[in-house]
Amino acid sequence: MVTEDDGKEAVKLARDAIETYLETGDFVDPSRFELSSIFKEYRGVFVTLNKEGNLRGCIGHPYPDSQLDNAIVDSAISAATRDPRFPPVELPEMDIITIEVTVLTQPEFIEVPPEELPENVEVGKHGLIVKKGYYQGLLLPQVATEQGFDSSEFLSHTCLKAGLSPDEWRKDAQVYCFEGQIFKENTPRGEILEEDFEKACR
Incomplete structure (x- = not known):
């Protein structure tokens, strides 16, 4: 399972990936972050964006087909810019968007x-x-x-x-x-907490 500290880093990585991409068009290089070895494991992951309590985007890698760090970056940018249900997120919106990362355990x-x-x-x-x-x-x-x-x-x-x-x-x-673990911001760029997955599914 992912530790609380790793979960916080996962959410921070997702936010940084989105904001960097929206500002510069560049993909963040996860290696510039001090991440634990779990981020090199192949894991499934989903990144969800919520804007003032409403879904603003959600895309992920359901299968463990990529390293966790790369999967987070790709999923985060995709959730912000490629979810067909929504227009692409604009950079100023990130001030009112909260980010949620769901990390899946190895099957x-x-x-x-x-x-x-x-x-x-x-x-x-x-x-x-x-x-x-x-x-x-x-x-x-x-x-x-x-x-x-x-x-x-x-x-x-x-x-x-x-x-x-x-x-x-x-x-x-x-x-x-x-199984899955959910880590989410309680406010935009605010405290990152782990949510009870079973409760979140109901």
Whole structure:
């Protein structure tokens, strides 16, 4: 899991990446920050922007396909400038925008017989990845809570997301779980706190 100090650095990196890009058009080089070794790990991450209590952008790397530091920079800039639901953020807006970074843990293979998978998936805590051959699908932890899924339904919907039949988890698909940690500013450029992920998903 990410420490509180690392979570604060993640949010600071996200803000610096956005403001630098909006001001100069340049991408921040994470190596100029004194970051711990966890930022070199391959992790999934989402960056969310909120403006006066309303969503202003949210984009991320759901899969651990990049180093955490690079994924934060890319996700932060994308959330500010490439979320198709919103116009690009303008630099003065950053004075009234709060930043939230959700860091995903490394996916772990759930090594149990298929019939025992539901009892090993904790709704509201676990996100899921289902893999079979070239097919792969991911659903974040909050999806099950938001949709009212039980663990079996969550497994089935993750299979559907992967383009598989909903009962593939009962056969030979590989199922992985992961968790998330949310770190967010309480005010623009203000104190950075860790939020209860399960509470945030409800």
